[in-house]
Amino acid sequence: MARKSGSSGEKTRVAVQEAAVTLFAKHGFAAVSMRQIASAVGVQAGALYLYTPDKQTLLYEILKNHMEHLLAAWAAENVSAEASPELRLEQFVRFHIAYHIERPERVFISYMELRNLDPDNFSRIEVLRREYEQIIEGILVEGQAHGCFVIDDARLTTMAMIAMLTGVSTWYREGGRLAPADIAQHYVDMAFRLGGGARLAHAAE
Amino acid sequence: MARKSGSSGEKTRVAVQEAAVTLFAKHGFAAVSMRQIASAVGVQAGALYLYTPDKQTLLYEILKNHMEHLLAAWAAENVSAEASPELRLEQFVRFHIAYHIERPERVFISYMELRNLDPDNFSRIEVLRREYEQIIEGILVEGQAHGCFVIDDARLTTMAMIAMLTGVSTWYREGGRLAPADIAQHYVDMAFRLGGGARLAHAAE
DNA sequence: AACGTAACTGAACAGGCGTGCAGTTGCCAA
DNA sequence: TTGGCAACTGCACGCCTGTTCAGTTACGTT
Numbered sequence: 001m002a003r004k005s006g007s008s009g010e011k012t013r014v015a016v017q018e019a020a021v022t023l024f025a026k027h028g029f030a031a032v033s034m035r036q037i038a039s040a041v042g043v044q045a046g047a048l049y050l051y052t053p054d055k056q057t058l059l060y061e062i063l064k065n066h067m068e069h070l071l072a073a074w075a076a077e078n079v080s081a082e083a084s085p086e087l088r089l090e091q092f093v094r095f096h097i098a099y100h101i102e103r104p105e106r107v108f109i110s111y112m113e114l115r116n117l118d119p120d121n122f123s124r125i126e127v128l129r130r131e132y133e134q135i136i137e138g139i140l141v142e143g144q145a146h147g148c149f150v151i152d153d154a155r156l157t158t159m160a161m162i163a164m165l166t167g168v169s170t171w172y173r174e175g176g177r178l179a180p181a182d183i184a185q186h187y188v189d190m191a192f193r194l195g196g197g198a199r200l201a202h203a204a205e
Numbered sequence: 206m207a208r209k210s211g212s213s214g215e216k217t218r219v220a221v222q223e224a225a226v227t228l229f230a231k232h233g234f235a236a237v238s239m240r241q242i243a244s245a246v247g248v249q250a251g252a253l254y255l256y257t258p259d260k261q262t263l264l265y266e267i268l269k270n271h272m273e274h275l276l277a278a279w280a281a282e283n284v285s286a287e288a289s290p291e292l293r294l295e296q297f298v299r300f301h302i303a304y305h306i307e308r309p310e311r312v313f314i315s316y317m318e319l320r321n322l323d324p325d326n327f328s329r330i331e332v333l334r335r336e337y338e339q340i341i342e343g344i345l346v347e348g349q350a351h352g353c354f355v356i357d358d359a360r361l362t363t364m365a366m367i368a369m370l371t372g373v374s375t376w377y378r379e380g381g382r383l384a385p386a387d388i389a390q391h392y393v394d395m396a397f398r399l400g401g402g403a404r405l406a407h408a409a410e
Numbered sequence: 411a412a413c414g415t416a417a418c419t420g421a422a423c424a425g426g427c428g429t430g431c432a433g434t435t436g437c438c439a440a
Numbered sequence: 441t442t443g444g445c446a447a448c449t450g451c452a453c454g455c456c457t458g459t460t461c462a463g464t465t466a467c468g469t470t
Contacts, residue, residue, distance in 0.1 A: 034457080164366075168368075191366055
């Protein structure tokens with residue numbers, strides 16, 4: 001055999017990325033061989049090099065796609081920059097939780113395999129990460145200026161909030177005790193508490 | 206050469222663990238070879254097997270030591286079970302932040318390399334992790350019963366708080382903008398906010 | 411129907427992997 | 441001072457690694 005019947009380059013390209021994502025998430029980048037990826041795709045190892053110049057680039061492309069898609073998805077939410085910081089924080093938290101719950105593997109890889117990027121690729125991804133962090137930091141800073149949030153240290157609160165929100169991907173399992181929408185609601189509440197503006201959202205109390 | 210002059214089994218045993226911790230933290234378990242560890246210790250690869258039966262056990266021992274030491278260190282804080290939940294939460298947060306800031310490598314490995322444990326070792330470590338999580342969950346639940354904390358979902362708040370607190374190890378660098386004690390204070394404040402008991406600690410505002 | 415090219419195989423390369431073990435050396439107790 | 445053991449070397453084993461490439465087959469176009 002050589003070329004498979006019904007084969008198409010684009011289909012295989014996608015299959016390679018998906019197989020790599022699944023395997024990297026389960027075993028880690030360094031622990032997965034090109035032969036394992038190839039076998040998951042149903043192809044010989046050599047064929048992978050039609051789609052990536054090397055293993056390192058395969059990882060980089062996965063992280064880059066993930067971050068760019070994340071940023072584009074937030075942009076597509078079309079949350080107006082003139083909306084109140086409270087509304088924007090609520091929207092952001094719902095978006096972040098939903099996005100992270102839906103793509104556990106890519107999220108996992110994206111902060112687990114950063115150290116396996118070579119320095120150049122690492123700093124390219126860092127730029128995108130920073131850009132994403134700026135979204136929430138901007139909301140908090142503006143909310144503080146408006147007086148609707150009470151924050152001691154915006155940078156530290158940003159880091160704490162991102163850690164708290166992203167943490168959902170370490171324990172969430174499909175079909176668990178809470179539905180995604182309930183989880184999102186709880187995180188909205190907790191984000192408001194952290195921001196010192198515990199009103200809105202849940203109202204009452 | 207064979208035996209080195211001035212050599213002692215116990216010294217080498219410690220050196221092996223420390224070299225492994227440093228290398229695992231920097232490159233990941235799977236990406237580090239026994240030969241690299243040996244070379245960092247100043248020894249040939251074969252000599253490592255005087256101190257560990259295999260690479261897997263070396264990782265397990267590191268995680269186990271870390272978790273046991275963490276639990277023992279908390280116990281040594283001697284925080285009375287009769288103290289108020291507020292006081293206990295404050296003590297716990299200060300302890301957790303200080304501990305995690307002082308041992309970044311071991312902390313990093315302990316949640317990064319869990320998936321590289323074989324199933325038996327994994328569940329042994331999970332028991333210890335659960336035990337640690339119970340400490341904070343217990344404080345929150347009791348505080349809720351006492352009426353000094355206002356919490357919707359204790360389990361979820363626990364996970365959020367642990368993620369927030371442990372997140373410090375992803376960005377903290379020695380000599381950074383904030384001193385450890387300041388960071389701890391901020392995290393105490395934020396923990397109280399999350400727990401819905403924003404009084405105490407910082408007082409005023 | 412013939413041809414070019416896209417898709418893929420299968421073997422090969424040099425090097426690294428975890429681990430085992432016979433042999434060598436330094437240290438300490440008798 | 442001699443024996444025994446603890447500490448370690450150096451090489452070997454079989455296997456796996458990422459990557460390359462000449463050869464083979466299916467598909468799309470002319």
